[in-house]
Amino acid sequence: MIKKIALRVTVLGLTFLVGGCGVFFGDNAYFRNRDGDYQKADKIEPMKVPEGMNDQALGKLYPIPPITESEFDEESEYRAGVPRPQPLATNLMQENIKIQRLAEERWILMNVSPGEVWPRVRSFLNENNVDVASADISRGLIDSHWLQFKSDLSTTDRYRVQIDQGVQPETSEIHILHQSVVGSEPPESAEWPAQSSSKERESWLLDEMAAALAADTTIGGTSLLAQAIGGDAKxxxxxxxxxxxxxxxxxxxxxxxxxxxxxxxxxxxxxxxxxxxxxxxxxxxxxxxDDEGWFSGLFAxxxxxxxxxxxxxxxxxxxxxxxxxxxxxxxxxxxxxxxxxxxxxxxxxxxxxxxxxxxxxxxxxxxxxxxxxxxxxxxxxxxxxx
Known part of the structure; x- marks a missing residue:
């Protein structure tokens, strides 16, 4: 008797599954195939600015990088198989920020793309009341207005922040250039020097920015327009x-x-x-x-x-x-x-x-x-x- 009941339940279950397939799967079902839905999407006109205004500042929101020859030549007679991908420079699960130094030059190194660095640097300048005079996102340049240090009113100073591609893929560098002129009235036009007027004041902003970026634990946004900063990696x-x-x-x-x-x-x-x-x-x-075994410590x-x-x-x-x-x-x-x-x-x-x-x-x-x-x-x- 028990075997007959079990057999009937099994048959009813299979019948339900077979009949229910039409409910869950198919063109009119809940879990229908949506692979071709994009072909039915409506086209919309691109964004336009009012007549008489410059639309060059908008740029291309989703620039497509050019295809360049790299890693290996497909026409090479020596090519055999696809090479292994380049190793990432740093651990993606942990954002590393450090100050690099070569002779008298110092810069901030971050293991994120320039598109992520740009809005965070702009935010840092705004929070520290460093007014921005101009920003050239295509070149990764941010120039500040002229300002005065409370500890020294005899000079007027300004800063240039350069955000650039790093040496490794998906890394960025932040360079600081400082300029100082005597007097409280800055000149109407002044060329940027090749090197900072004061290494001490350059280091001050560099250290403050590095500390702030390292302490920022929030997940920052990415500037689509800043993705092409600096071109390819160095x-x-x-x-x-x-x-x-x-x-x-x-x-x-x-x-x-x-x-x-x-x-x-x-x-x-x-x-x-x-x-x-x-x-x-x-x-x-x-x-x-290194082998992680016990003997590895003896011959490390x-x-x-x-x-x-x-x-x-x-x-x-x-x-x-x-x-x-x-x-x-x-x-x-x-x-x-x-x-x-x-x-x-x-x-x-x-x-x-x-x-x-x-x-x-x-x-x-x-x-x-x-x-x-x-x-x-x-x-x-x-x-x-x-």
Whole structure:
């Protein structure tokens, strides 16, 4: 009897499910397929400003970035598979804000895009009564009105805030420029200096802004118009003549300093260098992640690699291709090299001019590496740029 009741309940349940499918699924059902709904959407006219007014300030609310060659050349005869994506510079779950310094230059580094930084900087200036005289969102520039410090009424001062793309993807830099003139009446027109009039007053605003941005725990908005600030990141991997190379868009001092820093991290060590010529002789040994077992504490390494080469950079440079031969250098075949045999390591060449440098990574004889190996090592270097 129990088996018959159970069987009837099962049959009734299946009947309900089959019959109920039409209620829940289908064109007129609750859970109908909505994939094609966008085709029925009405078109609306774009936003217009009143006649006689300038509409250029509106810009494109959703700019589409141009497609550029990066990471690898699809026409390359050496390409095999899609390369691994670039590692993020910082932890997305925690916003990092810190002050970077190179010689006398200091700036704020944030691991968010310029589109997120722009409204937060504007908010900081408003909250601290720093009136904005002009703002050029396309260039990431914010200029303040002339103001006076209560502690020193003998001068009149103003600030320029530059928001720019960082070296790593999805990072931003904030630079401060300070200008001071004698007297309480500022000049009608004054050119911005190349460097701050007072490093002390520049540092004051930089420190205050960094502290305020770090203390701000609220989730800020994103300026769609500010997404294109600064163009591309200040570093990137591209392919030139079927060879992976790294582009660095920094001034000479910072380009050499940040590259020198990267060449001492994550398994890299410098044998020798000719800094003025932008040539470095490196050793590389992949650093394995520490085992979290009990024995790992007994044999922990600080990650530094110390090796020596039997040859100097000056010796190796005598066999490195030059001029056009450098660009068309053949692939590396170290076992066939008769002069300075079995030379270990790699050569790094920094070529170009301030603001537009190209980094080539070659074998110890200046010959081209396998593209996959070159891209892998350049990726490690790029990750450690600051």
């Amino acid at each position: 570093s990137g991997l591209v392919v030139e003549a079927n060879e992976p190379v790294m582009k660095i868009r920094l001034n000479e001092a910072r380009a050499k300093a940040t590259l020198f820093h990267a060449m001492k991290q994550d398994g890299f060590a410098i044998y020798d260098s000719a800094v003025e010529q932008g040539i470095y002789y490196l050793h590389y040994e992949k650093v394995e992640e 390494s600080d990650g530094k690699v110390i090796h020596e080469s039997p040859y100097t950079l000056a010796q190796l440079m005598t066999v490195v291709p030059t001029g056009d031969n450098f660009k068309t250098a053949p692939l590396s075949k170290p076992n066939k090299e008769t002069q300075f045999p079995k030379a270990p390591g790699y050569l790094v060449f920094l070529k170009g001019e301030s603001g537009d440098y190209t980094v080539h990574l070659r074998d110890a004889y200046g010959k081209r590496l396998d593209p996959h190996l070159a891209r892998e090592l350049l990726t490690v270097l790029r990750t450690n740029l600051i």
